[in-house]
Amino acid sequence: MDEGEATELLAFLSRDTRLDLKGQATEYILGLTGNAEGRRFLASRADFLQALVTLTSDLSLAIVKDSFHSLINLSADPAVHESLIRGTPLLLVLLKNLLDPKYMFADQICTLLSNLSREEDTCQQVFQAIQKEGIGLAKLVEILCTEGYNQNASLHYLAPFLSNLTQLPETRQFIVDRDRCVIQRLLPFIQYKGSTVRRGGVIAILRNCCFESSCHEWLLSDDVDLLAFLLLPLAGPEELSEEEMERLPLDLQYLPEDKKREDDPDIRKMLIEAIMLLTATKVGRQVVKEKGAYLILREFYSWEKEPDVRIACEKLIQVLIGDEPEAGMENLMEVTIPTAVEERLRSLDMEEQRSVKEEQMQRAVEALNEEQRTEQADKSVTEGLER
């Protein structure tokens, strides 16, 4: 596209253009955003990006839709983020409309914001825009926790957006602020059946907050009782003895016969990772052990089929049944690891990854051949675990 063509095209991308011409122009732009070359071109043209942002408030819904889709395509490419955020009032427009409980394209906004907040530096800019516009995280959490806030959009992608924001310590601090009620409001969404995206996003938020080891004691206390919520999706309908049952947190006791486990393996893995993080401190380990997490994980381990979730679970069980680390190493997050050891661990990790992949392949083949054999293979692994 030479300069002349570009100027001509740009002229059509305005609110006053005749609808049919404007439609063709936005359609063409949408096509451009579908390939890397087109995106590179648009990233270099602040005037085009500006025009797209303006067209998100066009009177024709079709134009708005195309504009949003173009912007979503662009936001999927981190190379365009700077131009979008610095060169246009995009964030301002998005955040303002996100609060509107009737806005038709709020889901597209959530997707855009989620894309834009993925990388740490743009995430910081998104965060600042939220503060600057006087919206604040509280309002976002409020909207996320209010089902049906927007009658025209589900807003499920608000959860992954917020989870991207929790890569910033400021957001984590806000979520775990014990003078407010934030994390407690998110907890019920661990069980949210309506959307895997929302559920997964909330669980990712919680996992990220578990990196705040200074809050572990509070997170595990009765005020939050995070462990019970994290364990519940991992618990199945298996009957435990009354004695074992009474050791568990209340939420895990006497679960019904039709109790189902979380069916998304990535979410299951995140839950285990979150619990793992909680065992990084001495007091955390103590509580996680005391509350009978092992009983739930034991049953979970014999049920789980996904190799990488099994490995995560195995590691956690190791921590729970293993000896306490020696003095001075109680907080595993603060332990400095010698370079040689770190390298060795990394190569072990890589090997593990490889074997996971192999196992996944093998499982796929086996599943095709014979289902029963897979089951037996799993059983033989289970026996290695202390019951």
Place this chain on the structure above:
Amino acid sequence: MASQAPAHEEDSMDSFLDTFKSQKYKGGFNEATWEEEFDKIPMFMKKAPSEIDPEKNPDLACIQSLLFEGKSPEEQAKIYKDEGNDHFKEKEYKKAIAAYTEGLRKQCSNPDLNAILYTNRAAAEFYLGNYRSALNDVIAARKQKQDHLKAIVRGALCHLELKNFTEAIVWCDEGLRISSKEKKLLETRTKADRLRRAEQRDARKATVKAKQEQSQREALLQAIKDRNIKLIQQTCSEEEEVASDGITGLSLDELSSGNATAAKVYLDQKKNLHWPVLFLYPEYRQTDFVSAFHENSRFIDHLIMMFAEDLPPWDVERKYLPNELELYFEDEERAELHQVDVERSLLEVLQHRRYFVKAGTPTFLILVKHSPFCAQYFADKKVHRTA
């Protein structure tokens, strides 16, 4: 007040005082009741009456009307609010409620003041334990002023007391939206959430227990059915017994024994039945009760236990010796007696084609062989003897 009275008034005063030279002053206090009378004078009152009756306390009613004279409903409502608050501080909740009610009766047009009157009355009701009334008042308060935080806090507390935990949490969340760090709301929410989860657990536990009991009862009925033991229903009149229509009509009611010890037939781990058994001694109008008679034990074993060592005190003739005893059961429908071989087990007897277990408790008659009472007892009955 005028310091000098005009001359003519002075004269009339003199003549007024002169009258007492000839007669006694009549307006004075009665010597016997002066204290009571003293208390009725507004200036000397130690305590104002909670309700001012113009008949009994005309002076006070006058002063009161002066207080409100020329004042707008709003000002009057405010006076009542202050009065209510004074009572409230003194923990005189009933008086406080009366004052706030008076204030509300003024129907002033200031919604803030009305909201406060309702909320304060709610607080007084709350401290009297009238959580329903308190809740109604805070709801009324919020109709005057939707965001009245104190009303929301009180409402949350009422719901908590009324065990509407979910509602309590909703109210807390609404309040926290207005004031995100309100301690009382944070506390109440945590408490309500914990109690709600405990309640849910109790409900789950009850379901599990009920299910267990149900399956135990079913196993028990099945065991009775498998043994071909016949139960009969006990009708309300207790005079008449209707034979149950075979095994299909078995229900748990037929197993409820009417006796006070509440012993019931049960199935042990080894699938053996244990019955409560009643022995009757018609000669002396005495009874013995075995609370758990193993179905495979023989009658003679029990008789030896019961009569071998200590003979019962009522056996004045010392004739109830194990080997001298005869055992019978009654076929009430046909008014016939069947002799039972004491060498037989309970199960064998219960399986007899004419044995019907009544009220869940097998019953047997014990008589002494060849005794005169025995002969007399059987005189007008048909007896099936063992071979």
